[in-house]
Amino acid sequence: MTFTFKKRSNLPGFGLALGYTVLYLSLIVLIPLAATFLKASSLSWDQFWHVVASSRAAASYRLTFGASLIGALINLVFGVLVAWVLVRYSFPGKRLFDSLVDLPFALPTAVAGIALTTIYAPNGWLGRPLASIGIKSAYSPLGVAIALTFIGLPFVVRSVQPVLEDMDKELEEAAASLGAGRWQTFSRVVLPTILPAALAGFAMAFARAVGEYGSVVFIAGNMPMKTEITPLLIITKLDQYDYAGATAIAVVMLLFSLILLLPINLLQKWSSSREEKTTALVAEDTQ
Amino acid sequence: MSIEAKNITKKFGNFTALDHVDLKIPSGELVALLGPSGSGKTTLLRIIAGLEFADSGTILFNGEDTTHRTARDRRVGFVFQHYALFRHMTVFENIAFGLKVRPRNVRPSKEQIQAKVHELLRLIQLKNLAGRYPSQLSGGQRQRVALARALAVEPSVLLLDEPFGSLDAKVRLELRRWLRQLHDEVHITSVFVTHDQEEALEVSDRVAVMNEGRIEQVGSPDEVYHHPITPFVYNFLGNVNLFHGRIDEETPAIHEAATGDLVYVRPHLLEIQRQPNGGSDFRAVIKHINSAGPLVKIEALSEWGAPVQVELSQEKFRELQLAKEETVFIIPKELKVFQKKAV
Secondary structure (H helix, E strand, O other): OOOOOOOOOOOOOHHHHHHHHHHHHHHHHHHHHHHHHHHHOOOOHHHHHHHHOOHHHHHHHHHHHHHHHHHHHHHHHHHHHHHHHHHHOOOOOHHHHHHHOOHHHHOOHHHHHHHHHHHHOOOOOOHHHHHHOOOOOOOOHHHHHHHHHHHHHHHHHHHHHHHHHHOOHHHHHHHHHOOOOHHHHHHHHHHHHHHHHHHHHHHHHHHHHHHOOHHHHHHHOOOOOOOOOHHHHHHHHHHOOOHHHHHHHHHHHHHHHHHHHHHHHHHHHHHHHHHHOOHHHHHHOOO | OOEEEEEEEEEEOOEEEEEEEEEEEOOOOEEEEEOOOOOOHHHHHHHHHOOOOOOEEEEEEOOEEOOOOOHHHHOEEEEOOOOOOOOOOOHHHHHHHHHHOOOHHHOOOHHHHHHHHHHHHHHOOOHHHOOOOHHHOOHHHHHHHHHHHHHHOOOOEEEEEOOOOOOOHHHHHHHHHHHHHHHHHHOOEEEEEEOOHHHHHHHOOEEEEEEOOEEEEEEOHHHHHHOOOOHHHHHHOOOOEEEEEEEEOOEEEEOOOOOOEEEEEOHHHEEEEOOOOOOOOEEEEEEEEEOOOOEEEEEEEEOOOOEEEEEEEHHHHHHHOOOOOOEEEEEEOOOEEEOHHHO
């Protein structure tokens, strides 16, 4: 038996497309990542451990991943809600509202950071009332979470929106005619349909938040052990010409991200598998 | 349960989908809403179901006003044209859905649900496929699952929206016989929407023919086919030749563009002869012959240049030995005249 990538197919250009894909991924992703590992490996194991397991680094991991997770979870819930409102209802200013969703993508992160800091600072519009009830928003871990929620907003909305638009209204009508209430219809019929897309959006929002730097450094206050995020720690090390130390922490971040993204992706795959495995079958009996 | 729609009007923007429609459906009957697309039949069905609400008029179930109740509270089973099965649930879970979402105090036990679903699976003859997902089923199987799902909640009324519309011809035939049988067994008041006159005539106890948001005629299949009261009904319930003619001394006759009365003749009620009979015959030239099928279909051109369709038996066709471009005489055996004012 000979092994071939190529099966006879009507889709042209498989070899060419795969070649470009591999080349592109190598240039853009694989080679830089490999360089990171290479640079980090210039440290001995003890040195490496000393850098990545220092209490300052550990505190930054907790903050970065914790705040990213909180931000992504908030976006999961409210992103689905925003997508729902944008798809299901029509109201004046809907288009404006719709394009506002992309703003966190388009805005330079530093601008977002300054804007958020101004508003949430102890004398800002929202910071003052919050401070008066004893909640410190800017210059605290809460501020970090706010910034990471802000930059992650579009991901869930934009991945759920097209799925909701495609969803057959008849499904909800069928559920209603079978006696299901609104909440039952949502949780048993709508939610399973949009879950894969929502999880994909959640994973992207989370990944983006983990790597976010620009918008966070203004609002965080950057106190070591308290409000210092890992990307800032890396920059600090680079400023001190400690390239090996910087890449060592980068490697740990990469590994953490992979470990966290893998189950999310598996979950997403599992929830969409029941519909995917069958697309081939659908083709043969759409009469 | 009997259903009554009284004076229902529904508009979508400027388009009037239903225009003061009245319809009574006695308990236990299987009624077809028949009409071309855009005639308002699906809208009427959805208003009966509570999936849509009328601009004016009332819906009565067993004489009780349900106009303002939602689908959820009307206890209707609704079957959609495109099945609307829940893709992430198995056949079993789909059928059980209506029972599982009941409030806790009226929800059947797990065992009862299981028994009910298996009973329905037997009814739709899909016992072995309980664990499949909808996308692993054929169109006909999906539609039967959709039907079982609707029946599981023991609805008082079963409503079907073009239930066989997206199936191929053979499955369609099978499934509609099966629906008829099912109705004879279960005796649930049922309304189904179709644009296929053959389907409506074959399956239903009564047919309501709809056109442009109005009901043209309601009656048994026999009644609407043989005694149509409007040209539209006659036209819609089978192939038809339209002639202009008039009534000559009580007997209708076909003439080229005569007084303007409309004369309809079904293709199988036209006879072909080699000789004129000196009466209502007219001359025509045969243009096309299709002899594949139980009847031979002939297209001819009348002496005044209008196309005429004739259907005759294979036997008669062999006897006459007709050929293309031959001139023959056509004699109508039965005419249906609608006088101009009635149109």
